[in-house]
Amino acid sequence: MPKQDFEDLKLEIKRLREELHQKEEFLRERQYKKLQGKNVYNDQFTTEEIVRYSRQMIMPNINPHGQIALKNSKILIVGVGGLGCPAALYLASAGVGEITLIDYDEVELTNLHRQILHSESDIDIPKVESAYNSLKRINSHIKVIPLRLHANSLTIKDIITKNKYHVIVDGSDNVATRYLLNDVCVMNDIPLVSGSALQMEGQLTVYHYQGGPCYRCLFPVPPPPHAVTSCGDGGVLGAVPGTIGVLQALETIKILTNSSGVLSGRLLLFDGTNTTFRNVKLRERNLKCDVCGENPTVKTLIDYELFCGSSSHDKVINIDILKCNEQIDIIDFSTILKDNVVLDVRPKIEYQMCNLPNTVNIPFTEIEKDDVFEKLNKLFKNKLADGIKNVYVLCRRGNDSQRAVSCLKKKFSESPIIFYNVKGGLHAYSKFVDTSFPRY
Amino acid sequence: MEINVEFGGGAELLFDNKKVHDVLLPHKEKEWILGDLLVWLKDNLLKERPELFLQDESVRPGILVLDTVNYVIKPNDRIIFISTLHGG
Ligand SMILES: [Zn+2]
Numbered sequence: 001m002p003k004q005d006f007e008d009l010k011l012e013i014k015r016l017r018e019e020l021h022q023k024e025e026f027l028r029e030r031q032y033k034k035l036q037g038k039n040v041y042n043d044q045f046t047t048e049e050i051v052r053y054s055r056q057m058i059m060p061n062i063n064p065h066g067q068i069a070l071k072n073s074k075i076l077i078v079g080v081g082g083l084g085c086p087a088a089l090y091l092a093s094a095g096v097g098e099i100t101l102i103d104y105d106e107v108e109l110t111n112l113h114r115q116i117l118h119s120e121s122d123i124d125i126p127k128v129e130s131a132y133n134s135l136k137r138i139n140s141h142i143k144v145i146p147l148r149l150h151a152n153s154l155t156i157k158d159i160i161t162k163n164k165y166h167v168i169v170d171g172s173d174n175v176a177t178r179y180l181l182n183d184v185c186v187m188n189d190i191p192l193v194s195g196s197a198l199q200m201e202g203q204l205t206v207y208h209y210q211g212g213p214c215y216r217c218l219f220p221v222p223p224p225p226h227a228v229t230s231c232g233d234g235g236v237l238g239a240v241p242g243t244i245g246v247l248q249a250l251e252t253i254k255i256l257t258n259s260s261g262v263l264s265g266r267l268l269l270f271d272g273t274n275t276t277f278r279n280v281k282l283r284e285r286n287l288k289c290d291v292c293g294e295n296p297t298v299k300t301l302i303d304y305e306l307f308c309g310s311s312s313h314d315k316v317i318n319i320d321i322l323k324c325n326e327q328i329d330i331i332d333f334s335t336i337l338k339d340n341v342v343l344d345v346r347p348k349i350e351y352q353m354c355n356l357p358n359t360v361n362i363p364f365t366e367i368e369k370d371d372v373f374e375k376l377n378k379l380f381k382n383k384l385a386d387g388i389k390n391v392y393v394l395c396r397r398g399n400d401s402q403r404a405v406s407c408l409k410k411k412f413s414e415s416p417i418i419f420y421n422v423k424g425g426l427h428a429y430s431k432f433v434d435t436s437f438p439r440y
Numbered sequence: 441m442e443i444n445v446e447f448g449g450g451a452e453l454l455f456d457n458k459k460v461h462d463v464l465l466p467h468k469e470k471e472w473i474l475g476d477l478l479v480w481l482k483d484n485l486l487k488e489r490p491e492l493f494l495q496d497e498s499v500r501p502g503i504l505v506l507d508t509v510n511y512v513i514k515p516n517d518r519i520i521f522i523s524t525l526h527g528g
Contacts, residue, residue, distance in 0.1 A: 203522075223502025227492050
């Protein structure tokens with residue numbers, strides 16, 4: 001199918017979807033008209049709202065006053081991913097009056113296992129747009145404001161000066177944004193509902209709430225960038241950020257309804273491997289804290305990428321540590337793949353998930369080990385006997401393979417073997433050689 | 441003295457990927473304080489990349505310490521090192 005046809009088809013689907021949406025609205029308006037206007041039984045809510053929220057409103061914890069508070073609330077959710085999606089879903093369903101969503105990314109196939117507001121037909125569209133559509137289908141009574149932008153000092157300052165939010169929900173995926181949101185919340189006196197998740201573990205707490213500590217009170221200095229693992233590298237099971245995101249919605253609702261028992265000054269640790277929840281008491285607010293202390297040194301938003309030494313997204317930054325003649329272009333590599341030694345240095349599990357034929361898996365983390373050296377030594381000797389002395393090193397994106405080449409060059413400096421890095425790794429292979437190789 | 445040391449949030453990766461460790465601290469003249477334990481863990485239990493655990497005689501930024509390094513360890517204490525997560 002030619003590219004233009006794809007585009008035409010996409011446009012047609014979009015148009016049909018809008019038409020369908022209009023017809024649904026039209027039907028709803030006619031069908032439920034009587035339920036949607038003012039009534040003589042309650043002057044705050046429509047009949048439909050009362051019925052819709054009744055299951056939570058009849059509890060003493062929420063009651064009609066709490067429901068009014070939710071309706072009059074404005075919240076900001078930063079990041080519409082594994083945390084932001086479930087959080088937004090429950091907050092919208094509960095009737096929070098105005099929800100602003102911030103995210104710059106577009107929906108990718110790798111998001112769908114955990115980012116439950118996005119569906120297969122949303123791939124390549126902005127996450128905030130996809131989330132907006134999902135939330136509006138679930139609750140048309142509330143206002144949802146999708147903002148497709150990158151959260152940084154400038155954009156956040158602009159939004160904060162124009163709006164008064166009651167709570168900010170941190171569903172971001174990187175250290176720089178976490179410090180940014182913390183400082184914004186302290187400077188503008190807004191509670192911050194902070195969640196995070198990786199692999200099988202999640203963490204949750206509320207910062208800067210009723211005299212409680214802020215993120216900087218606990219972590220005055222950002223972690224070294226190489227100590228931070230992203231979901232793209234470490235992996236994550238969808239239900240884990242799902243659990244934390246839902247709890248972020250719960251804490252937000254408690255704050256908005258002025259309930260007691262908010263998770264402030266405590267940190268919830270969730271370990272999905274044995275389904276344990278542990279609450280640890282945090283230290284009290286640090287009076288010498290750089291931002292919420294008595295004599296703060298950080299009084300305006302700073303450059304958080306500079307402060308953290310890392311960028312405010314979770315994408316991989318490519319390295320370039322080898323000379324030109326130590327590298328091979330992916331197209332050239334694809335033509336010689338069959339008759340050469342190719343080492344794939346990805347972790348074993350990733351190799352099991354998908355691999356090129358005729359490759360040998362030597363995980364980068366094991367490359368320094370003695371038994372691996374012996375194994376390679378034997379392999380290289382056999383190959384040299386067959387007249388093969390070129391060894392090509394491959395990984396997911398072409399970064400670890402560069403490090404592996406540097407390391408192998410030193411280890412086998414006595415050997416006539418020549419090591420080459422396969423530029424761009426399997427990502428490049430999938431992009432330029434064979435799109436049916438899974439790009440993950 | 442027997443204590444229980446636990447790692448989480450990825451800090452366990454530096455300790456043989458094991459989250460819970462039963463640790464027998466050798467007898468010494470003075471009491472064991474948290475600072476001593478940090479050094480002991482580095483020398484005895486840590487498997488890789490010490491700079492991702494200790495920096496300047498304390499745990500590195502991003503690992504949560506709820507007590508000071510002067511905390512006096514008692515038998516059967518459970519001491520937890522939690523590395524903060526950032527993913528979403
Ligand atoms: Zn603080």
